[in-house]
Each structure stands twice: as structure tokens, then as C-alpha cells.
Amino acid sequence: MYINITDSPTSDNKGSSHDLVHYLEKENRIDKEIQPELWFNQDRTTISAFDTRQAIDNNIAKLSKQDAKFFLLNISPSQKEITWLKERYGDEGAKEQLKAYAIKVMDEYANNFKRPGINSSKDLRWFGKLENFRYYGHKDPEVKQGLKKRGERKPGEQMHIQIIVSRKDITNKIKLSPKNNSKGRNAEHSRKMGQFDRSAFKQSGERVFDEQFSFDRGLDETFKYANAKKKGLLDERVAMRTERIKNETQCKPALKPEFTPLQADSQLKLSFGKTQAETAPYIPIKKRKKKSKEQEQDQGLTF
Incomplete structure (x- = not known):
């Protein structure tokens, strides 16, 4: 106005x-x-x-x-x-x-x-x-x-x-x-x-x-805000800016928190009892046997 x-x-x-x-x-x-x-x-x-x-x-x-x-x-x-x-x-x-x-x-x-x-x-x-x-x-x-x-x-x-x-x-x-x-x-x-x-x-x-x-x-549509922005002292301008940011924050809808990997594992535990890592099949790893010196000579690995 x-x-x-x-x-x-x-x-x-x-x-x-x-x-x-x-x-x-x-x-x-x-x-x-x-x-x-x-x-x-x-x-x-x-x-x-x-x-x-x-x-x-x-x-x-x-x-x-x-x-x-x-x-x-x-x-x-x-x-x-x-x-x-x-x-x-x-x-x-x-x-x-x-x-x-x-x-x-x-x-x-x-x-x-x-x-x-x-x-x-x-x-x-x-x-x-x-x-x-x-x-x-x-x-x-x-x-x-x-x-x-x-x-x-x-x-x-x-x-x-x-x-x-x-x-x-x-x-x-x-x-x-x-x-x-x-x-x-x-x-x-x-x-x-x-x-x-x-x-x-x-x-x-x-x-x-x-x-x-x-x-x-809205705050930025008021005479008080416009006047402080144009003629106000530094403290007044800072106060109005702070109030505007506060109002904008209050008007924003709350955002759903994103799941972290740890939170995801916890959620899986609640739903299924075990995490993906805990339910994965166990695959044994075979140890490679060390060849004897005679076997290496037979295969031409030594000179």
C-alpha cells in the first residue's frame, strides 16, 4: 500500500x-x-x-x-x-x-x-x-x-x-x-x-x-521493511533482514530426513531381522597352496 x-x-x-x-x-x-x-x-x-x-x-x-x-x-x-x-x-x-x-x-x-x-x-x-x-x-x-x-x-x-x-x-x-x-x-x-x-x-x-x-x-511488502531498507540505520536493516529470514524459514515445509547407510541398516533390521550383510550367503575363500621348488622347476619357472 x-x-x-x-x-x-x-x-x-x-x-x-x-x-x-x-x-x-x-x-x-x-x-x-x-x-x-x-x-x-x-x-x-x-x-x-x-x-x-x-x-x-x-x-x-x-x-x-x-x-x-x-x-x-x-x-x-x-x-x-x-x-x-x-x-x-x-x-x-x-x-x-x-x-x-x-x-x-x-x-x-x-x-x-x-x-x-x-x-x-x-x-x-x-x-x-x-x-x-x-x-x-x-x-x-x-x-x-x-x-x-x-x-x-x-x-x-x-x-x-x-x-x-x-x-x-x-x-x-x-x-x-x-x-x-x-x-x-x-x-x-x-x-x-x-x-x-x-x-x-x-x-x-x-x-x-x-x-x-x-x-x-508479507514482511517485504510492508512500509516498515521498505523504509528500513532505504533509510534505516545499520541495526534496523540487520534486524529486518533477520526477521525476514526467520519468517521464510518458518514458512518452509519440514523436510524428511535422509537415511544414512547406518540408518538404512537399522531400518532393515527392524523390518527383516537382519541386515543385507548379515543375510548374504557365506562363500569360503580357498587358500592357494605354495608350490614346491621341484614343481617350479618342472614348469620352467626357475633357471
Whole structure:
């Protein structure tokens, strides 16, 4: 599960959300054959693009021109996770389940701030948009090499959700920034500033998915493993590698011990009473008689 928080990849988040909302409507404009996807939150599932933009742009009380007005959250399940959902709920059911999951992710987003009055997605001003596909852009290697054209669909399962969340809470009074990871001078100062632990948030998103859909996530598919591999200290990387080897060993079926020759003889004794060596017929070996000197002379063996 890939969960990322950005300012905005397509427009300045210090102004209106118009450009970003318009960009996220691209699938409804491009793919006329599919049913248009409307915006949703914890209360409604049929919100228009216009209402989304108006609600975000009007929720900016006491924010300066240089303050971020909103943030973009990307919730992208892996192809394995999407396949798991579709096998259990079907194509349309998987979409609804992913939207329900997004609401729980926003519950975790709210709780991560540890601010009084900010306890769930209902305390936030946010709107989600499900997208069925991804498209090649001019930065993709395939486009640069001339193998694909800009705007073509990418292969495989690409269903994901984009969420615009306001910098201010739903009351338009409390500032909330997921970019604030300052621990402050002390615990009290951190609570006042609204510290946000992005790593903990991403891990909680994985946990919620696994619990909600009974998904068996391997260690090497976790954010914790990937983060330790990329950014962790040596001790963390060694610990994760050790845990992975331990898990792989536990998952392997027990191998039957191979018989040694001694074990084979013991088994034969139990089955037949005697080993092969003990049951073989006795063949006496005749000793060769030493010829006398006279016999050797007769046969011309001496000179």
C-alpha cells in the first residue's frame, strides 16, 4: 500500500484548488465509455467537482497568502491488493470497498495530529476521488524512448484514490499541516503545534487495510521493511533482514530426513531381522597352496 502526502503535483496549493480539481477530473473527460466518478467523503458519495472546489477554497480563514491552503493524499493499493479486493467483492464492489477504506485512512490522518477536537474524518474538510487508470506522462521513460505516447493508459491494475484535504479543520478554526514533523521543545509544545508522524500514518494505513480485508501482507511488502531498507540505520536493516529470514524459514515445509547407510541398516533390521550383510550367503575363500621348488622347476619357472 502506497500512501503519500504532497502539496500538489500540478498546481500551487497556496491559492485556489481549481486547477487540481480540474486535473483530477481528467478521467471523466477522457474516458467517455465508463461511468463518471463523483467525489465523496464520510457523509456523501455524489459530490460534484464544483462543490468540492467551493468547499476547499472557502475554508481558509486566517491563512496568509504564503500558507498552504490544502494538501493532496494519494492512496494507491498494489496490484496484488487490488486483485485481492476484486476477487472478494467484484469490480464494482472493490471500488466501494476502497472508498470505505479511504474514510478510515482519513480517520487515521485526523488521529495522527493528536489535537483536541480532531478525532476522526468528520473533523476534517476533505474530498476523495477514485481513479480507475493511470496514464503515461512526458516524464515516463517509455514516453522518452518513444515506446508509448503521452496520455496512453498504463497496463495492469491501477485503481487508486486521490484526496484533497483542507489545511483548516471543518470548523475553519484549527490549522492542520501533515508537513509539520517538528518535535518541538517538549511534549506540550508538540501538541500545540500539531506534530504529524508521517511514517506512523503510513503504517496505520497498511494495518487498517490488512484488518479490514483480512489481507496477509508479507514482511517485504510492508512500509516498515521498505523504509528500513532505504533509510534505516545499520541495526534496523540487520534486524529486518533477520526477521525476514526467520519468517521464510518458518514458512518452509519440514523436510524428511535422509537415511544414512547406518540408518538404512537399522531400518532393515527392524523390518527383516537382519541386515543385507548379515543375510548374504557365506562363500569360503580357498587358500592357494605354495608350490614346491621341484614343481617350479618342472614348469620352467626357475633357471
